[in-house]
Amino acid sequence: MGVRVFHPDWTWPLWVHGVTPRTDGRRARVLPLPVPSRQINTMKDQPVTPAAPSDIKTRAGDIALVGRPNVGKSTLLNQLIGERLSIVTPRAQTTREAVTGILTTAAAQLIFVDTPGLLDPSYTLQRAMLETALNVIRDADLALLLLDATRPDEVPSGEALAALIAKEESLFVVINKLDVAAREDANALHDWSQRVLGKQAVEIAAATGYHTTEIIAALTAALPESPFYYPADDLAVQPVRFFVAEMIRETIFEEYEEEVPYASVAAIDEYREGTDPIFIRATIYVERESQKGIIVGRAGAGIKKLGERARAKIEAFVGGHVYLDLRVKSMPNWRKKVSSLQYLGFPVPASMRSEAGDAANRRTGRKQRQRSKRAE
Numbered sequence: 001m002g003v004r005v006f007h008p009d010w011t012w013p014l015w016v017h018g019v020t021p022r023t024d025g026r027r028a029r030v031l032p033l034p035v036p037s038r039q040i041n042t043m044k045d046q047p048v049t050p051a052a053p054s055d056i057k058t059r060a061g062d063i064a065l066v067g068r069p070n071v072g073k074s075t076l077l078n079q080l081i082g083e084r085l086s087i088v089t090p091r092a093q094t095t096r097e098a099v100t101g102i103l104t105t106a107a108a109q110l111i112f113v114d115t116p117g118l119l120d121p122s123y124t125l126q127r128a129m130l131e132t133a134l135n136v137i138r139d140a141d142l143a144l145l146l147l148d149a150t151r152p153d154e155v156p157s158g159e160a161l162a163a164l165i166a167k168e169e170s171l172f173v174v175i176n177k178l179d180v181a182a183r184e185d186a187n188a189l190h191d192w193s194q195r196v197l198g199k200q201a202v203e204i205a206a207a208t209g210y211h212t213t214e215i216i217a218a219l220t221a222a223l224p225e226s227p228f229y230y231p232a233d234d235l236a237v238q239p240v241r242f243f244v245a246e247m248i249r250e251t252i253f254e255e256y257e258e259e260v261p262y263a264s265v266a267a268i269d270e271y272r273e274g275t276d277p278i279f280i281r282a283t284i285y286v287e288r289e290s291q292k293g294i295i296v297g298r299a300g301a302g303i304k305k306l307g308e309r310a311r312a313k314i315e316a317f318v319g320g321h322v323y324l325d326l327r328v329k330s331m332p333n334w335r336k337k338v339s340s341l342q343y344l345g346f347p348v349p350a351s352m353r354s355e356a357g358d359a360a361n362r363r364t365g366r367k368q369r370q371r372s373k374r375a376e
């Protein structure tokens with residue numbers, strides 16, 4: 001069994017797959033840490049023995065949490081799992097990668113996959129984010145579409161809408177933020193859901209838990225019969241370093257305004273666990289030297305505060321002292337370059353990788369032509 005450690009202001013779970021502290025004095029079960037895993041449900045191919053008695057038929061499967069940016073997908077994941085697994089900010093496009101949270105009940109294992117918002121991409125990172133969300137929708141057993149009752153015009157369209165319609169019977173729709181929404185706006189979304197998707201939407205408030213029990217019951221009934229894919233006390237599948245990087249990124253959203261959080265990404269260079277304090281070396285990449293200056297701040301005051309706040313979250317998460325060595329570097333236009341995204345570990349779809357290869361070949365070809373012209 002594990003132990004949970006909470007920071008007074010935070011409920012980051014310690015009880016995630018790969019960081020299950022033990023009370024029997026033996027070492028915690030830890031995934032090989034230097035290997036970043038940006039994949040989802042890596043263990044799903046090998047179901048584990050059901051935790052429930054063998055005469056009970058268990059149900060299990062993936063449920064994609066999807067919707068336009070800022071509709072409350074990550075808030076809902078955290079509410080359903082009962083822990084703060086996925087980062088939440090008031091700003092759109094917070095989530096960039098799929099985040100998996102596992103809810104195990106007596107007879108069912110609901111593997112929720114939080115996704116980046118379904119947006120209209122204008123640069124490469126956004127295209128990779130959209131592609132991630134579309135892939136999760138396609139691969140998941142069920143999809144739960146969130147609509148935001150405070151913004152009734154924000155509904156999926158185009159490719160995303162087509163992917164949702166293709167889910168047919170395995171698509172469920174909820175209208176979120178009912179705690180603050182106007183009735184006529186919620187009604188407009190009910191009409192849209194009925195008209196476009198042929199679905200009766202359920203009203204929820206992810207922030208308060210309103211109607212989430214009903215959602216869990218409806219999803220459970222729709223899951224396929226299956227053994228559990230994960231041990232019953234696992235909550236997450238991504239390695240510690242993923243959550244550490246996300247905590248740094250969330251703190252950047254809290255500390256800086258405008259473009260800086262969007263131009264920032266955190267990479268964990270080193271995670272040395274056998275030491276006290278745990279040694280973590282991380283780099284924040286920004287797109288321009290000027291953004292580097294903003295993060296570092298006057299006489300380093302900015303990065304000092306950022307480091308202290310991020311460290312407090314990480315310490316609560318790992319349940320021990322942490323030495324956080326934080327640096328800032330500029331990686332020009334990293335959000336627009338396939339090679340930079342790959343270097344940073346983002347899942348870049350094969351179609352985009354070949355485009356990058358083609359572009360590089362075109363550049364090389366152009367250079368070769370220029371060289372041969374000059375030689376003539």
Ligand SMILES: Nc1nc2c(ncn2[C@@H]2O[C@H](COP(=O)(O)OP(=O)(O)OP(=O)(O)O)[C@@H](O)[C@H]2O)c(=O)[nH]1
Pocket residue numbers: 067068069070071072073074075076087088089090091092093094095096115116117118176177178179180204205206207208
């Ligand atoms: N009042 C209210 N606010 C909510 C509710 N659910 C989410 N929010 C707020 O909506 C904002 C966005 O929430 P997120 O959970 O980050 O939304 P998201 O869909 O994951 O956003 P992206 O990751 O950017 O796509 C935050 O400020 C949340 O606190 C709700 O039920 N009621």
Ligand SMILES: [Mg+2]
Pocket residue numbers: 073074075086087088094095114115
């Ligand atoms: Mg999110």
